[in-house]
Amino acid sequence: MSEKAATASTPRTQSSKRLEPLRQVDAGVLSIAYYEAGPADGPAVMLMHGFPYDIHSYVDVAPQLAAQGCRVIVPYLRGYGPTRFRDSATPRSGEQAAVGADMMALMDAIGIKRAVFAGYDWGGRAACVGAALWPERCIGLVCVNSYLIQDIAKAMTPQRPERELALWYQYYFQLERGRAGLAANRREIARILWTQWSPNWAFDDACFERTAVAHDNPDYVDVVIHSYRHRFGLADGDPQYAEIQHRLAALPPITVPTITLDGAGDGVAPATDGTASASKFTGRRVHRVVPRAGHNLPQEAPEVFAAAVMELVKA
Amino acid sequence: MSDSVDRGRRLLLGAALSGIASRAFAQAGAPAPPSRRMEPLKHVDAGVLNIAYYEAGPADGPVAILLHGFPYDIHTYVDVAPRLSAQGCRVIVPYLRGFGATRFRDPATLRSGEQAAIGADVIALMDALGIQHAALAGHNWGGRAACVAAALWPERCRGMVTVNSYLIQNLSRAMVPLSPKYEVALWYEYYFQLDRGRAGLAANRREIARLLWKQWSPAWDFDDATFDRTAAAHDNPDYVDVVIHSYRHRFGLAAGDPHYADVQRRLASLPPISVPSVTLDGDKDGVLPAGDGSASASKFTSRRIHRVVPGAGHNLPQEAPEAFAAAVMELIRA
16 A cells, blocks of 8 residues: 655755746636646646645656656646636635636646646645546546545544644634735745645745745635635535535545655645545555655655656556 | 843742752742642632632731633642742632533523633622632733723722733734734634534543643643643533633624623723733743733733743743742732
8 A cells, every 4th residue: 555755866946947938728717827848749747736835836846747758737726826717706716626627627728638637735636626526537646645525524523633733724714814814924824834834845935935926816815715614614615616516525436546645744734654545546546655745745855746647647 | 111030039940940949949839749739629609600719828818819721720820829828818719610610500601701701700709708809810811800800890909910911802803813923823712713623622622731731831841640630620511612602702703691791891992900910921931922011011000010931831820830929929018
């Protein structure tokens, strides 16, 4: 079930390097900004970022995959960077069904039939949603923290207090004070979370700022607050995703080949041996613990993450 | 406005900690062993409660009422109470509503934890015991109760000692965020807004209390017996209801008990404290960082001394009993 991944060692790119130029495409309810690299006819890989991060989680993963022949697509999620809602009336939902559906809409919009889905945090959840509900579109799944589809029916079941403590921001965001706090102090909150979640990661100010500008998106606060309220059943979902959420409520299994990675230094979702989620993976699934890596695993251990993607591409 | 704990007292504390206690300190008493309980308890009907309390010292001595906080109990004062009684005080240490052996007299009474209620409970206890005047001293919820009583019933209060200065909550600003580094420390208050937090407190009250003790008093090396002695007070059948209500009301997300509406209305104006006061901050307080007292200066209209106590955390009376007891005695003797 579980293997130990090699420690990453290659030097990282400079914090001044940006994933550019961006492309922009209408996809479902969004106009999605994304970075693309690699040959247009290569096997496609969707690299999905999390909160409170952006596409630069993949600043070192994307070139490694492109150099090995992949067509790499790295979108800004709804509420991040230059991605925009096409209609001002669309609810700024951050629910799991929406972020999953967005990824599928992007694949449709740019003509990708099948891809490896890879992500962590919100992006890992989007990848799980896509893999579980549209397996015919998914070559394989790479996900940090294993199975990430939320069991909202169990949202009021407490965890051990030290785990609850780590979720302070989710509880904070339930209050209007938390919304106001996120709006006023989004950088400070993001920096605290980066530090708590990746205690071994020595990111510099330029690295942080490169990503933090993506949080100036006008929908960021609404999408983030809705996401965490919906997650606890305390905000209604967007009706257009009701059918998807209904299917997710059954906690559908993931049938595609999967590699799950846990960072041994993850400060919010502690590393596991993968067994607790084993029943959710009905295809071939390999689980690895990555030494020292924290929650932002693709940026902290890009070689390990890219290698996992390539294993699925080559399989 | 601010002076630090005088050098002599600090030297005394240092000497005691290094095992060469002076004769004076030995008379005051070394820290009580964790097996020592504040017993026997007395019980009295007081307002809506039957309050359990510990009493020590001469019945005709000047009265000091020592008020504990969350998630603590009367043993916060296990080393303060004997110091005060040895100096002639009548010391009263009640269990707050929802803690220890204190009980609601009527099952229909709302299990409110609002500031007006815990302040009114202090006055009800004084009435029940026939105490006209007392020095009111407390930390955390107990400091808030002391502030409420001192602000609204100054004729009953000969002086006030609180940790963290002025503690009457400004509910009208409850939705104004603090800097995120302070919001992180309030995780439990946000957690308690959800029914998940209520269920978590009910299921894991000891574990949550231990986490908070460690976060709030990072320099305090308490042992399991010390923790367990206090944690037993959280098995009170009203503990979860009172705690959850307190933190929901604090953010304006739970209605108060109408019985205290007038008291809360008066508190909403953030009334000043007009009695002599000593305020103490622990310089190792992990939830409310020590300050120089100036931010709350306008709330104290009489003589007020502010001190920062070296090495002390949020449970200051138990961590630095000499400093706390000395502050109470200064007000008693004034």
